[in-house]
Amino acid sequence: MWQWINTIFQTLILLYMFVVIGVYVIMLLFSLLELYRGRNIAREAVDEELQDINYVYPLSILVPAYNESINIINTVQSLLSSRYPEYEIIIINDGSKDDTLDVAIKHFNMKKIHRVIQTTLPSKEVRGVYQSTIDPRILLIDKENGGKADSLNSGINLSKYPYFCSIDGDCILGENSLVQVMEAFVKDPNVIAAGGNVKIANGSDIQMGTLMRYGMSDKPLVMMQIIEYFRAFLMGRITFSRFNMVFIISGAFSIFAKKEVVEVGGYLRNTIGEDMELVVRLHRLIRKKDKQKKIKFLPYPVCWTEAPETYQQLKRQRSRWHQGLIESLWRNKQIFANPRYGKLGFIAFPYFLFIECLGPIIEFTGYLYVIFAFFTGGVYLEFALLLLLLFVINGALFSMVSVIMESWLMKRYMTVKDIWRLFVLAITEIFWYKPCTLWFRLLGLWNYARGKSSWGEMVRKGL
Template identity: 35%
Template sequence: MQSAATGPRTPSWRVTSCVSRTGRASRKRGRCWRPEVEHAFLLLLEAASVVSLVYFLALNSFYALLLVLSVPQILKHWELFKDEELSGYLRAERLPPISVLVPAYNMGASILDSVECLLGLDYPRHEVVVVDDGSTDDTMAKLHKVYDLYEDAPTFEGPLKTQPVLGQYRSRTHPNLRVIQKANGGKSDALNAALCSARYELVLCVDADTLVEKDALLRLARTFLIDSSVAAAGATIRVANGCKLEGQRVVEARVPKTFLAGMQVPEYLRAFLFGRLGWNALGGNLIVSGAFGLFRKAHLLAIGGYNVHSVGEDLDLVVRLHRYLREKGIDYSVPFIPDPIAWTIVPDDPGTLGRQRERWHRGLIVTLIKNLRLLCNPRYGKVGMIITPFFVFGEMLAPLVEFFGIVLTLIGLYVGVVNVEFALLFLAACWGYGTLLTLAAVVMEEVTFRYYPRFGDFLRLVGFALLEPLGYRQATVVWRARAFFKALVGSTSWGAMRRRAFTTAAEGAR
């Protein structure tokens, strides 16, 4: 029992009282402030530290909820993944034809692999529309040579304006391949040109540095065949770096041995495997990856296609799609389907990766600010009341809260407002909790789809997940925090992106 003289003890994890530490703080700084100013400063510092702690406990607890919600769905799709009757869909008369849209700018290193992969998809009726967006490398020359292109009459119709089209071509060797050459206008402008030229009512948007698994289009289209209310659907993107390739296909998934590429594998698993899958139970997804997403063409034309002024064109498109369908009172869904797989080359140098993450977050900031009418607006249902608030407070603001939370905690330690136990608790809530969720995603991958069957790859996944808080996470926080300044000055630049061939990215796996 504690004596009356000592009184009750303050729990060791709590923020130390700013009043009792005032003298100590002044001595550490070597000078004295006016007592009321110092008291207010320390009180503010204490409050900010507590708010940061509560923020990350709440944020990671919501991620844990998404994990729990994703479990029944991943088990359901796991059964579909093993569906031996999938080939029967190839003979389904109602299977909708699909236009595959591929924007390409200076993609000479990977364009032939991507196009060959898309032409070889297991799907009864699909066309591939490649748009060369004013490339200055050999992208167009390679397409001309390999696919024996000849000039075709333009078929552009529709309300979307694009930069001038310089020519439209067909392939003599592959009748379902068309290539559009146009003046440079950016990825969104290229997609709008492809959208205007697309012949079919379902359009698949694919990046030119993406390899799509042979049955992925069939698995994704099955969703539209089963449910006519589906307006758009996203699928899983996995990291191609380090994988074994044969004939434009990933035949063996491997975890890269290089640090930056390897760090992104558990990151992608966390984002797609339970992050986006969990949103299916909460009203659908706000993001359909621009690297691999299937849409109803009529809806995209109704909202004016892609926004050519956006650096986050995929998020911007889906947010406007939600708004349009809600305002029109149309019954719809935007699910994430985990079993269709596409593989992408991720950046493996700090400069390219930093520019990519800064651009992604800048697109998130600008899109959410432009669509603040959705925030906590019951007119938009779960999109307004659950999804948008989370993306504003949980995704958009997270790098700022984490950056300043760390800085303020360090200052608090120095001046004596925060004790070591509280600082460790903050790190556990911010980084430790997140690491546990990443490990959970790795385990879910291992017990379900199990794309990485080698035990060495599993150990590397666990190792990268444990290493994430030791430098990599802090770098991503800085990159994303930098996006606020770029968004403030109105930057729409993508920055230089280093392109790599799939064969080069796959080196080092064996």
């Protein structure tokens, strides 16, 4: 009997690992193909083409800020240095406990103005609207604390343009990033949402909101996150975008058509993963009403962000992300294996459910089983070796491939030393970083099970 249970359990774990690796290999192939196609296109020429106000749509840029006094000025300055023909910037101070409001008011010389806000989407009470006397395109909403989704809804209510872009308060955009994302909307009027690539800027030289020199942090924890971002953005999202199955476009940098967002009720306020939740509801709208509409991920427009530098911060961030993922999947469970949703129901949803969301439980169970079986004599050497090899392939090899892909694309920025540092670090991933994030994701699941919910606070060092 025990022998039989052992065999079943081992087969299931191995099968799961093979499926995961198979999925990653397929995604890797598609993303390599996609990146290869566009690798040497003169991006400057593309961007130049789109600078004409008559062809790109004016944009409202929403910057929700909660305790972002250190980064907010840099973020807004980076937006002001964006090469985009027409836009407004709306900073939303979500009842920050620090001096975000004062810093913004002082730096941009803002004055309180009387502005009527349409209550198209629900949000907490607005205490005041400010406008910069230096650059009237900069507006600030001071509101009661209600979370990121609430802030974004408030920003949408005030925004005047048909498209809006959400940017995190700790992000820096490349000067052409906005126009590069907007290119997707211009080229194809069916695109209703698009997100760009997010990269980590810890260690870089940023002045006046502009990345002057790319530099890499010396901290292994940050470097490992850099690899993880490469993997997440370059492998998964490119492939999903190709088949209109993008489930997540990062809230750190994404552009949406306001009409459709309002139609689905805006950002959901009682959830942690509001960005994923919105994208999933847009997908449902697409299936319900207009099957031509698309949601895209674009690998070239870059948004720089600050990554957590301590395990404590990383734990908080990752458990929150995972909690958001499971919340959103649960809320939209009717998509799963539902023929009405086509490939979304049969490919994208199962991927996020079994590999991204439940993956930590399966992996953790695998670890527990091996330890248990080792002491009870139920584990075979072959099985242990095979599992180790699969972990190496899943962890180290894919990360190394991501590093190579990124080095190839980012050769303008990365030094040779950086490439080798990341390459060597990628090999070590399975021994320390993977178990850590596995634990943090399990905590996210635990928090979800307990019903704990908050936007969370991250200690900022400043970019």
